[in-house]
Amino acid sequence: MARMESNGADGAAAEWFVRLQDCEDEQLWLDHLAWLEADPAHSAAYARVEALWVAADGLADLPADRGGTLAVQEGAEVVSFVDRHAARERRRSWWLPMSAVAAAAAVVAxxxxxxxxxxxxxxxxxxxxxxxxxxxxxxxxxxxxxxxxxxxxxxxxxxxxxxxxxxxxxxxxxxxxxxxxxxxxxxxxxxxxxxxxxxxxxxxxxxxxxxxxxxxxxxxxxxxxxxxxxxxxxxxxxxxxxxxxxxxxxxDPGAAMAWEKGQLVFADQPIQSIARDLSRYLRTPVAVDPAVRHLRVSGVLSITDPATLRRQVEAVLPVRVRTTDTGMILVPAD
The missing domain is CATH 2.60.120.1440 (Jelly Rolls)
Incomplete structure (x- = not known):
């Protein structure tokens, strides 16, 4: 079973775990993400707490005279899982349902x-x-x-x-x-x-x-x-x-979903990721030559026309798009 170390990070991680079980407050989740990113020790501590939860969830049911309570203790730190089965059900049904409206026509076949x-x-x-x-x-x-x-x-x-x-x-x-x-x-x-x-x-x-x-x-x-x-x-x-x-x-969700407006937006992305996107929009497999696999890309490309997209790639990146028998490959520019 994962070990809980006796330090402040583990105590804070246990508090975060409990607070987030039935939480639908976006700001609290953003605060939690900021806490995780503030120190690698925070992420490690939270992973230990989650590991304890998973381990506890897999144990056999506790006897009725034990009150349904499981405590895992290492040193001075204690993480308690009270009424484990009820908590598990809360975790599986935390999402909120949605409200009915009138029917609308579909615009795709x-x-x-x-x-x-x-x-x-x-x-x-x-x-x-x-x-x-x-x-x-x-x-x-x-x-x-x-x-x-x-x-x-x-x-x-x-x-x-x-x-x-x-x-x-x-x-x-x-x-x-x-x-x-x-x-x-x-x-x-x-x-x-x-x-x-x-x-x-x-x-x-x-x-x-x-x-x-x-x-x-x-x-x-x-x-x-x-x-x-x-x-x-x-x-x-x-x-x-x-x-x-x-x-x-x-x-930035707007950048990630820019494709709905005919654009691809990249912010320091590995060129292999760009190649996967190009495979879809050029409608052919796009590979990456080993000589340019170290490249990371930032920029905006238009995806409205395959020929224009190919020209943009060669204009923006230090690569050339070469046609092969099996598709295309990004190679170093001449």
Missing amino acids: LVAGPQIGGLFAPAGQTYRNGGDHAQVVALSDGSRLTLNRDSEVTVTLVRDGRTAELTTGEVIFDVHREPDRPFTVRAGGRDVRVLGTEFDVLNQEGAFAVVVRRGLVSVSDGNGNGPDARLPAGTALTRAPGQSADTITRV
Whole structure:
């Protein structure tokens, strides 16, 4: 079992853990993120507290005469998990539900059967965007989806819940509140649960990302072992292909979602990340020559036209886009 060390950071981490269990206050989550970033010891201490929670959650039920209380003590520090099962249920049902509104028409081609009674679909409705521009779907519950190109999402609306399965691509979800129907986005083996908010989800070629523009979301760890990550507005959770851990950072949501307005905005991004985006917008695999893999990129590119995008890349970066038998590759400029 993880060890709690006797220091101030562990005590503060335990306090943060308790305060955040049923918290929907965005400012408190931002304060927590600032505390984590202030000192590497803070992040390590919080990870120990979370590890203790996971370990405790996996133990067998305590006898009734023990009062359902488990205390883990190392030295002077004590972390108590009272009524562990009730707390677990609170953690699994923390998200707020959303409020009903009138139906609106979808503006992307719909691939599904007819709705029952014009309101609830008996099966998922699949929306695909194979065009060259972002496309918008207005759902019957008042939520709004913006699909990036080469994206596919299946939405299921039932009386006690709403789900969206992002098969591939990238979608901005603007979720409308409804009292009795939570909204969950499933992508890349993860569940993103929302609080009536606006956020972006990417699930493509092993890359996974969630960016929150408004509200608060919860992202499962994908393994069913650790606690969910909660993201307030202005934060992002990312996991690059091949990585085993998530990274949570502060971001500019407007820049991260600029693609809906026909732009890509980069701020000190590795060139491999840019190549993945170029693969989508140039509609062909884009690789990176080892000689330029050290480059990091900042700038704005227009994605309205593939030919223009290619010229911009060569004008802005010290690279040349070379066509190959299998796609394109970014090589050093001559």
